[in-house]
Amino acid sequence: MKFVILDVYPDKKHRLVKDTAGGYGTGNDFGNSFFSKILNKYVDQSIGMPAIEVMIISSILKKDNEVHYTRDLHDKKILDCDYIIFPSSIIAHETELNTLSKFENKKIFVTGIFANTMKEKYLKKNTVVVKNESDIFFYNLNKEGKLNVKFLDNLFLNKDLIDNFYSPVNLDDLPYPDWLSYSKKYRLRNDFFSLKEKVAIPILATRGCPYSCFFYCTYPLQQGRKVRARSVKNIIEEIKYWKKALGANKFVFRDPVFSINRKHTIEFCNEVISQKLNITFMVETHLNNLDDEMIPLLKKAGLKLAYVGVESSSHFVLKDMKRFTVEHDKQFQVIKKCEDSGIKVKTMFIIGNPEDTKDTIIASIEYAKYLPSLYSQFSVFTPYPGTPAYNEFKDIITETKLENFNQYNLTFNHKNLSKEDVSNLKSLAYYKYYFNLKKILQILKYSLKSKLYNI
Template sequence: MPKILILDIYRETPYRISKDTSGGYGTGNDFGEGLIPYLLKKRLKYLSDWPPLFAAYTHSILKENYETVDFKKINNFKEIEDEIENYDYFVIVSSIVCCETELSLIKELFKRKKKCVAIGPFSTNKPELYLNSGASVIIGEPEAFFSKEKISDISLSPKKISVNSQIDINSLPFPKWNILLNLGKIKLYGNYKTVPILGTRGCPYSCFRYCVYPLQQGRVVRQRTPSNIFKEIEYWHKTFGVELFIFRDPVFSINKKHTKELCDIIISSNIKIKFVIETHLRLLDEDLLNNLKNAGLVFVKVGIENADEDILYNEKRFSVKKDEQLNKILLLKKKKIGISAMYILGFPTDNEDSIKRTISYAIKLNTEFAQFSIWTPYPGTPVFNDFKNSITVKTYEGFDQYRLTFKHKNLTYDQLRNFLSLAYNNYYLRVSWMINYVFKKN
């Protein structure tokens, strides 16, 4: 029986790297300089870690078919050097944010004649990097490949393996978080036992030009049935005492009927859980929010992106008008649902003034969390073609969503890093933020 080791490889950094964010390309949360970025980097690094969902599902599918399937999170080859003879196949969890570190480890395995295969959206979009280093590459969803094919299809000669269909996400076995995670460690949203969970895949919105999610998951939404999602919630809650679920859908609640059905099942079960979603403000109304709140919604992540409607229009960002945005934020606050608002600095048409306006707008909205990152033309996305001749970053790992990666017409690298630091420091070092979210809460 083949023995398999899944390798989730990270470069060493003083800040958190998540391979599950940005559609599975990953991000490196280097929030800038100063007191607040320093504290946030420290907090996230130790309190919020999980492998990307595609890797967790690949692990659970392989576990159903093979006796020895191990999963290791490592920083370098030395950590596994003594045990590589114990395994026949190595599955590499690819990402842009740790790309060069992954490639150097693949080269070490290839030198020792080990069979490797890279999985994930980044190696799907840049297969030549992984092929040239000595790994085969699954082009498409690894879950679809491993649920039908055998690992013995992977040979020592690197090749592209195309998967022509998408997985039926209702057929996925639950991720084995009890093996992959310290269940008490994810404390992003309070001191609860937490696991990530999947409800839907895919996003149809127009910002697909620069966003990785539709690239990876498609523009057609696939849904797990509400009863299938609930079965997983019930399993984790009853078996492991999990109290909080972080939905990793790019746009939760995209189908109102589906969302209400899920809420109704949770409410009628009398199971008391909490959950966090990422969605679009346009999709939230009072009726749906009441339902979500009763089912256990405690936190919503929403993309505000930029204060300037023209800039969002230029980038074909699927958005809502500012007054509607403000009303929805007020509604969420009224319902006592926490809000994490996401902002992007350095859109191609941004300038110093528009960035200052975005930071002021964030302060005006005064949500519990604000996340600022830097606009990035990711390789593989449609917008990359417009910027491919002006890329300034020297490594793929530099595409971490927290630094400028191309020659911007109005802003320099240092200006944007300074604005990033300023945004975090100005946002969180405010009396009204502290009164609302530190003192009132405690």
């Protein structure tokens, strides 16, 4: 059988990635000021990757079939294939629907959690909407010997049959994502934590997140609230594989919260160190999971950059959005310890939260500058369809185009702020955080060091 993975994106002047925001994707639109436009271009050129689950599906299918990944609607292989695998996301929603209408004579498997949330939009006569973690669906299908034309064609007639292929899978049994083919045509980029790398491999060690911020976060929609981990042995084997196959020594962990399982993380770090893997990696984690024991160990294992959620400096704003984090003093200390030890930190703030005012946002910007992190990110509170927050906000949502739910636009009628206020405050946040001599020198110093020593 011939499969084409057709991964479509709208034509934008900022970065679009479908793997982030729990598979809903994000689009880093920093705003319209001159400075924001430069940032948009830089980030667009620095970070790029498809959804990991889609590349795992590619590896599953490839065992006995032909698989071709493309972002080009005019790719000739589309017309020639038996089935299309079609990754969905909110940030490309309208473009995806438009594309689906162009291929009504093709049988299409729509993957990604967003298509489940908006099933009525994606489910058509010629489509099957695969649920939740779609790599698990294809893994089970293959395991049960159902990956054949007869069975797949029947799925398009009896769509309820898909429910039979979601039994839990040992994550160690899934194949590695098909980065080998992908990287021949597209660059796996993440230039933020080193300027010298040729490839940065996205890797998934754990799935699921139990934290309370599922109120607005989409990760638990796709992966659930129970943490499931691959064995350390399996993760190490994958790292060794990419070192050999692609000469990679930089890895981007895409776990919702890396180091959520302390014992597992310690075991992982000790293996990386004892086997002298000589890698560098970046993670997204919770400040609660970084302490005096973990920071030096993670540093020794090769951690270069940690994304940590701070969201807001206001306790009132945080409480309202059901986000629980460590106290300000501790935030400062943990970030300082990381930075002093050589682990760069990117703090993540959200503006336009339901209880935000101009003053609370200005206070968050000042707090971001006060914290000793190298980088910071300011996104916009988004009541995503499918989350509890959406149910609360659905009657005051003003944005009609779902592609604009990219985490960088105000999408609802905020009681204290207009869309323009939020856009201006977002531009101001980036300008104030990055456009000052201290920060420019700090970043230049780090970039030069990375370049000289390839760290």
